[in-house]
Amino acid sequence: MYQPMLFxxxxxxxVVLIPFVIAAFGLPLLSxxxxxxxxxxxxxxxxxALQAAQGWLAAYPLLAAAIGITLALSAWxxxxxxxxxxxxxxxxxxxxxxxxxxxxxxxxxxVPVGAFWVGALVASxxxxxxxxxxxxxxxxxLRFLLAVMVSYATMFALAAGTIRTTLIVLSAVLLYFTVGGxxxxxxxxxxxxxxxxxxxxxxxxxxxxxxxxxVFTGSWMLIDV
Amino acid sequence: xNNALEVDGLDWRAGGFFQLRDLRLRVPxxxxxxxxxxxxxxxxxxxxxxxxxxxxxxxxxxxxxxxxPRDMPRILARVGYVPxxxxxxxxxxxxxxxxxxxxxxxxxxAGWAQEMMRRLELEPDRRISRMSKGETGKLLILLxxxxxxxxxxxxxxxxxxxxxxxxxxxxxxxxxxxxxxxTVFISSHLVHELERICDWVGVLDRGRLVAELPMNQFxxxxxxxxxxxxxxxxxxxxxxxxxxxxxNGAGTETWIVRGWQDPMRQYFDGVGLDLxxxxxxxxxxxxxxxxxxxxxxxxxxx
Numbered sequence: 001m002y003q004p005m006l007f008x009x010x011x012x013x014x015v016v017l018i019p020f021v022i023a024a025f026g027l028p029l030l031s032x033x034x035x036x037x038x039x040x041x042x043x044x045x046x047x048x049a050l051q052a053a054q055g056w057l058a059a060y061p062l063l064a065a066a067i068g069i070t071l072a073l074s075a076w077x078x079x080x081x082x083x084x085x086x087x088x089x090x091x092x093x094x095x096x097x098x099x100x101x102x103x104x105x106x107x108x109x110x111v112p113v114g115a116f117w118v119g120a121l122v123a124s125x126x127x128x129x130x131x132x133x134x135x136x137x138x139x140x141x142l143r144f145l146l147a148v149m150v151s152y153a154t155m156f157a158l159a160a161g162t163i164r165t166t167l168i169v170l171s172a173v174l175l176y177f178t179v180g181g182x183x184x185x186x187x188x189x190x191x192x193x194x195x196x197x198x199x200x201x202x203x204x205x206x207x208x209x210x211x212x213x214x215v216f217t218g219s220w221m222l223i224d225v
Numbered sequence: 226x227n228n229a230l231e232v233d234g235l236d237w238r239a240g241g242f243f244q245l246r247d248l249r250l251r252v253p254x255x256x257x258x259x260x261x262x263x264x265x266x267x268x269x270x271x272x273x274x275x276x277x278x279x280x281x282x283x284x285x286x287x288x289x290x291x292x293x294p295r296d297m298p299r300i301l302a303r304v305g306y307v308p309x310x311x312x313x314x315x316x317x318x319x320x321x322x323x324x325x326x327x328x329x330x331x332x333x334x335a336g337w338a339q340e341m342m343r344r345l346e347l348e349p350d351r352r353i354s355r356m357s358k359g360e361t362g363k364l365l366i367l368l369x370x371x372x373x374x375x376x377x378x379x380x381x382x383x384x385x386x387x388x389x390x391x392x393x394x395x396x397x398x399x400x401x402x403x404x405x406x407x408t409v410f411i412s413s414h415l416v417h418e419l420e421r422i423c424d425w426v427g428v429l430d431r432g433r434l435v436a437e438l439p440m441n442q443f444x445x446x447x448x449x450x451x452x453x454x455x456x457x458x459x460x461x462x463x464x465x466x467x468x469x470x471x472x473n474g475a476g477t478e479t480w481i482v483r484g485w486q487d488p489m490r491q492y493f494d495g496v497g498l499d500l501x502x503x504x505x506x507x508x509x510x511x512x513x514x515x516x517x518x519x520x521x522x523x524x525x526x527x
Contacts, residue, residue: 083312
């Protein structure tokens with residue numbers, strides 16, 4: 001049962017996965033480009049090198065989130081189109097079906113994550129780092145994997161319901177941050193998670209406090225001290 | 226237990242417009258049960274209830290001696306289902322869909338599936354999204370039959386198919402039943418189609434079951450009769466009068482009656498009425514009269 005489900009998901013996602021694999025492989029290489037020609041000697045000071053690498057900080061979690069969300073949406077896409085009639089006519093419990101489907105997506109997530117890891121290893125090996133700086137390709141790849149899995153699992157759970165349910169949940173979250181932020185700013189009312197009184201800042205605070213989501217907000221440095 | 230499907234006191238309500246009311250069904254094991262009803266009468270909703278896809282507000286459903294929804298995976302392992310609209314993945318090929326489907330069913334008969342594919346002229350490499358409605362219909366039947374079910378649930382399986390494909394599909398079902406004695410529950414609004422193959426019939430209208438009986442009784446028991454000198458209220462007729470209309474000629478009426486048997490002619494002598502004519506109705510006419518008479522507001526005196 002699991003193998004055909006993996007095949008089914010692969011058949012759905014394979015074309016979409018190609019640009020993600022290319023991006024995941026290329027991103028670590030791009031992020032070390034500022035350190036000089038790949039493989040060449042680098043004359044940058046450690047601080048300059050760190051600043052150059054930081055330019056790509058935001059791209060890592062965004063790419064991880066995009067991969068996770070795309071995988072999750074594609075997992076349920078065909079079932080949604082068929083109103084889940086086929087899935088519900090199969091002789092397994094809904095829990096088993098969802099778990100097998102989720103497992104298939106998780107395995108497929110390893111493809112871009114693997115590309116990212118290889119890209120990080122190649123990038124780390126290709127640059128000459130100033131004294132005092134180190135490359136962390138394995139740690140960054142692990143963080144990337146965790147971020148992909150967190151976004152995948154979250155969106156998988158949301159998308160498992162009807163489109164209506166998903167929209168209600170997402171709208172409720174958005175409403176909380178916009179109305180709550182406004183209420184805090186203008187009325188002085190207290191709402192948990194509001195510190196910055198702007199949606200992006202509050203969302204990051206919110207994510208940072210929710211355990212697994214903190215993976216998106218921490219350090220994403222391939223090159224660090 | 227002798228029933229493959231038992232439904233008791235099934236209630237379901239969607240908003241203020243549609244509902245199933247106190248539905249009771251008995252589908253004898255080994256029968257081919259035709260579930261008749263006009264469009265929108267609740268046939269698909271009823272099927273989705275006993276396939277565990279929708280939850281009733283009230284009522285009890287047992288399929289193959291197992292409870293819905295508690296035993297759903299075990300039930301679905303023994304039930305072949307062809308829904309109203311194709312439910313297979315359009316981006317897969319026939320062969321891929323068959324392999325995917327087979328992986329869920331322990332009793333999947335790969336040899337039978339290959340034979341069916343050849344017989345129904347389906348190509349394994351053909352993408353489902355590029356198949357005609359008829360070809361998709363044949364694939365759905367192939368999938369349902371190849372899992373060797375004890376019960377087949379077919380929701381308007383031939384709707385929109387051309388006569389050749391329709392015959393192929395029904396022949397495949399009948400061959401399977403002939404070989405395995407499986408129970409078939411087939412819903413349709415195509416009365417003539419069910420007339421040929423079913424041995425039991427249930428008629429659903431506006432969410433209510435208005436008749437459930439063996440097909441031969443249904444066919445032979447509904448008649449159009451002409452009666453002279455009919456009183457306003459007939460005295461204790463041994464049959465059910467579905468409708469009455471004035472016929473040409475003074476005091477002559479046309480009655481559509483249900484539960485008719487030939488010895489009942491004597492009833493008319495006993496109450497002093499003149500029975501002029503008894504005409505057989507075909508299933509479609511009987512079906513229409515049954516629906517007409519069962520709807521609220523229809524004049525019905527008996």
